[in-house]
Amino acid sequence: MYLNNLSVLDEEHTCPDCNAPMTPCEAPPVHVGDGLGWGSEVLFICLNDECPPFVNGWKKVDVNYGHKGTFRNMQLPGSKELNVMMVASEMAFTGSILDLEEIKMQNVRYKKEKEALAALDTCLADKDIKPVMTLILDEAATPAGRKRAVEMLVRFNDLSCIDAIRNHTFKKTEFTQATNLVIQKLLKDNCQKECSFCAELIKAQAKKCMHCKSDL
Ligand SMILES: [Zn+2]
Numbered sequence: 001m002y003l004n005n006l007s008v009l010d011e012e013h014t015c016p017d018c019n020a021p022m023t024p025c026e027a028p029p030v031h032v033g034d035g036l037g038w039g040s041e042v043l044f045i046c047l048n049d050e051c052p053p054f055v056n057g058w059k060k061v062d063v064n065y066g067h068k069g070t071f072r073n074m075q076l077p078g079s080k081e082l083n084v085m086m087v088a089s090e091m092a093f094t095g096s097i098l099d100l101e102e103i104k105m106q107n108v109r110y111k112k113e114k115e116a117l118a119a120l121d122t123c124l125a126d127k128d129i130k131p132v133m134t135l136i137l138d139e140a141a142t143p144a145g146r147k148r149a150v151e152m153l154v155r156f157n158d159l160s161c162i163d164a165i166r167n168h169t170f171k172k173t174e175f176t177q178a179t180n181l182v183i184q185k186l187l188k189d190n191c192q193k194e195c196s197f198c199a200e201l202i203k204a205q206a207k208k209c210m211h212c213k214s215d216l
């Protein structure tokens with residue numbers, strides 16, 4: 001789940017009825033009942049089963065609506081206004097509690113990807129290979145951006161990218177193949193080869209590796 005505004009995750013909401021901390025949950029896609037969305041990806045919900053509206057709600061819902069259900073207190077991000085949501089069971093929302101650390105990590109990655117994509121147009125002129133490598137090595141990045149990065153890689157003519165690529169395991173063989181081709185081209189352009197024993201870069205015409213002393 002990607003949030004445009006991560007500060008939501010740092011908000012603290014306290015249930016006005018029971019003083020329990022309210023739990024950030026993923027908003028359901030539609031507001032059940034009137035078909036409208038909440039206008040928020042995150043809802044802070046009091047999941048305390050001892051909260052008065054929850055305890056007293058079963059009877060109210062039965063009397064007023066004639067079905068099983070009760071209420072949970074809810075606040076929207078950036079607001080302390082209390083909303084009451086009807087829920088069908090005590091399990092409602094317990095499956096959509098947000099894993100804050102996970103979301104923060106995903107969002108950090110996503111931001112880096114977006115920054116790298118934005119830098120693609122200028123990084124060659126800036127001689128900055130970092131955005132290109134960020135995309136190539138980010139398995140969660142969009143394939144189109146990564147493909148473009150691989151295509152650009154050879155133009156940096158920077159042999160230092162080889163180690164990072166060799167140390168990375170690509171999930172898709174198309175990226176293994178595409179980066180292999182780039183490495184072959186870079187080595188050829190620079191009259192270098194990889195030692196077949198220690199993988200260090202050596203002169204293309206070398207008969208003995210200067211690093212591991214192996215005969216080639
Ligand atoms: Zn409460």
Ligand SMILES: [Zn+2]
Pocket residue numbers: 195196197198199200209210211212213214
């Ligand atoms: Zn060697």
